[in-house]
Amino acid sequence: MMTRILLLVSLTGALAGSLGAQVSFDRLLNTGKEPQNWLTYSGTMMSQRHSPLTQITPENVKNLELQWIYQARSLEKFEATALVVDGIMYTVQAPNDVIALDATTGRVFWTYQFAPSQAARPCCGRVNRGLAILGDTLFMGTIDAHLIAIDAKNGKPLWDTTVAKADSGYAITHAPLIVKDKVIVGTAGGEFGIRGFIAAFDVRTGKEAWRFYTIPGPGEPGHETWAGDSWKTGGASVWMTGSYDPQLNLTYWGVGNPGPDYNGDVRKGDNLYSDSVVALDADTGKLKWYYQFSPHDEFDYDSVQVPVLADMQWQGKDGQKRPRKLMLWANRNGLFYALDRTSGEFLKGTPFVEVNWMNGFDEAGRPMKVTGKTPTAEGTLIFPGNHGGTNWNNPSYSPSTGLFYVGAWAGYSSNFVKRDDDEYTEGRRYTGGFQRSAIPGGATTPAPPTNTRNESEGYGAIRALDATTGERKWEFKMNDVTDGGILTTASDLLFSGGREGYFFALDARSGALLWKTAVGGTVASGPMTYSVGGRQYVAVAAGNSLFTFALRQ
């Protein structure tokens, strides 16, 4: 093992030297060696959204000042996390324009404009969450379900592969994941009766290398968990970027809700692999293991959260602590999980917000549902509500504090209403019901410009959980709910924001508010950090603009 690693390092050294600014796969695997860059959506293959940079500290963070702004020519939500490679930033202007900028000044080098097909019909905005890079090539999934390779030097498209049919409701909203010579994406569309899948494409040609359907077909294991023909329109979308463990050569992806969302009668069974995490062989796409968080879900509890990988000491059944390869997961269903990422073994599950749809786990880690807590014609009050205890907003894990940070909707519920008359029609919404806020005009819709949220509607919070126990260590409360992702740094800072229009820094150890700035728009993205010429920057998208900050000089 050691020999191979050394070999890789020396090879990379030589390669990197000769290739200049090219981003080799080895660089993607060893992001800790170049903390000045942010090379993947979540910062590393382990997706901890944790930066080793330490110039900005709890002591000096109050001296952060605005460096530059990029104002997107788009009124769509700005959900992308930028990449930074050797002083150049790449980001996406919704729906699918790629922009290369000078990361120190915001000067635009080039713009690649992509006009998505009018047939595109996303459930929740024509959004995009970012890019992947390998060599000198950027990769973007589009809202009309294309995967596009773009020359990072000049913004010219290199290839354009149609991944799925936009008119049927398929879309790609997340940043692709690079593993070796393949670029991996999944398809959104869970509200349109799609059959979801994850697929890998050759980085040079765009040719499909493998495909994993998130709903097993006839003859495959798990197919029996879908009654009748319901597997054909069962949703199980994929709309957040996965993770990768190079030692195991496994890539991990969260899978969305089964469809129709709020009426499970037509899809009796567990509905595998909806609301699950799947571990796939990165070379073949073959399923190694899965864990289903919410079997037979009727609450739209997408499990698309970014799979956070962590290597930690874990107390075994014998009471002894040993290093263990874990996966940490705060799920939309309101529960925080620790899994063994080698085997998929369920190690721990515990609520991080109020939960009333289940009341414990069986031996195998399957949640025990509470009788009667299902959608009805009259409506049933469920905690957490439709938007979840959290959603896709990026969590962070800090090896420095041992805490897992999640943007939570606390004390939040919905009334789930079931409809029996919804039938599948290609390209149309297929949800089997709807949900109402527990409070009229309540928390699922973005708040009006003036925040009129009541206490009883719940509130947004950054919650810090002890990653080994799931116990809450601290909470930072907001007035409104939040869509902001979380970044932590090795100097024990936490950056996030919310619907109040602030971007802020907390002490990652205590949750104390150290700094905030009014950016005039909802933070609906995950912040990132980078460094150019020895100066650390923090960048975040809010409203329709990207803001960068650094310490005053």
Next chain:
Amino acid sequence: MTRALLLVSLAGSLGAQVSFDRLLNPGKEPQNWLTYSGSMMSQRHSPLTQITPENVKNLELQWVYQARSLEKYEATALVVDGIMYTVQAPNDVIALDAATGRVFWTYQFNVALEARPCCGRVNRGLAILGDTLFMGTIDAHLIAIDAKNGKPLWDTTVAKAESGYAITHAPLVVKDKVIVGTAGGEFGIRGFIAAFDVRTGKEAWRFYTIPGPGEPGHETWAGDSWKTGGGSVWVTGSYDPESNLTYWGVGNPGPDWNGDSRKGDNLYSDSVVALDADTGKLKWYYQFSPHDEFDYDSVQVPVLADMQWKGKDGQTRPRKLMLWANRNGLFYALDRTSGEFLKGTPFVDVNWMNGFDEAGRPMRVPGKTPSREGTLISPGNQGGTNWYSPSYSPRTGLFYISTWAGYTSTYVKDSDEEYAEGRRYLGGAPRQAVPFVPSPQNLRKEEEGHGAIRALDAATGQMKWEFKMNDVTDAGILTTASDLLFSGGRERYFFALDARTGALLWKAAVGGAVTSGAMSYSIGGRQYVAVAAGNSLFTFALRQ
């Protein structure tokens, strides 16, 4: 004096209401910004001095308002006692906490689909009187809005949007009237300025910028050309309470680039008109560009200044002046009581005229007219400056303008165009050396000209200093009593210069072109500077 005292005591009893007396005396409350240009004299000069050339480097962002609009953000905000009012294009009014950016209310106005502005669905701002805000709309309505809650009070249709009329500028309040003019010079409108009762919205008077049959000046339009001659109004005027005159700049004659069908001087296009504020009657006018064929709108804000001026006898005496840097490339000083031409001198390259006659009429250069083949004219179609708010500082005695320097267009004439209601009526086209639309990357060449802030000695028109930009600029200018100048440009910087020397003291990268005039206000003893850039409004104050 008795009347003034009475007004003051009234203001005291009315609390936060903005009396007309407050509008006349903004110098008594420098913490507020009560009119589009900051004062009735339109100098866009703030008496605030907390931010200085020494400490301006410590400015930091306080808050941002992101407009839900991709249209150019051209509005200058008002601030009244800690509350800011601004417009999100095309015509949504927003009230915010001026210290935090928190939105109190939003008034959403849906513009008629018939609206057909020449140059974007823009709006430049509001007027206030009492507790009422006034806004002109892109479909040519004038709307009164309750400043306390954003509810509309009345809505008057000023002109027909389908014919090409629009209102883009901030209204001007004089006494009990609110005054607006109509844009539409590229659509063959007949422009006018009108005053409306502030309480009812009922029209009180109307002044056509193109005289009708039987009126003086009608003879300056050949045939029926007066009916479709343009003469639009799209930037806010000024007011002199001593003479009770309101001054307005008037736009180009139409069709823009072919004067054959409108032989004559085409009064009052490209003129400044001085109107009695109570009746709308013309007191005097001065025409900057008679029989214009270069789209030289004279819609710049009329800047009023009381200065020492050297008379023909060589003696220097106080004089009531009007200072004007015109789109046609010339800087003017006029006597604002009589309209007398006192001075005219180029502030950029000018090749269409080469001097003035005794009466102050420009002497045209033969052959410098649009032609089939195209004729190269300096300044080009966007002008030596345009509608961008200038500033005059009584402290430095300098007049500051955003200029397009060394900039030309080739004017091509088309004699076949006929008028059709609601359609563009241009008579040709200029070929621009400088593309109009800001591009993400600046690819401007030296020979295309450059943007600059130029400081002119207001008494002589001589350039004292210049601050050069790479790209051209659409930004207005604010000066302060601490000798700071704030402006910006298409490079997406908002910056501060030393108003005495032009030295760059501070800049911030705001990610969008500055296409508005900055303003300044103060709350709780803290001075703020606010500017719209791109699609957002940014406020800055000194670090604490």
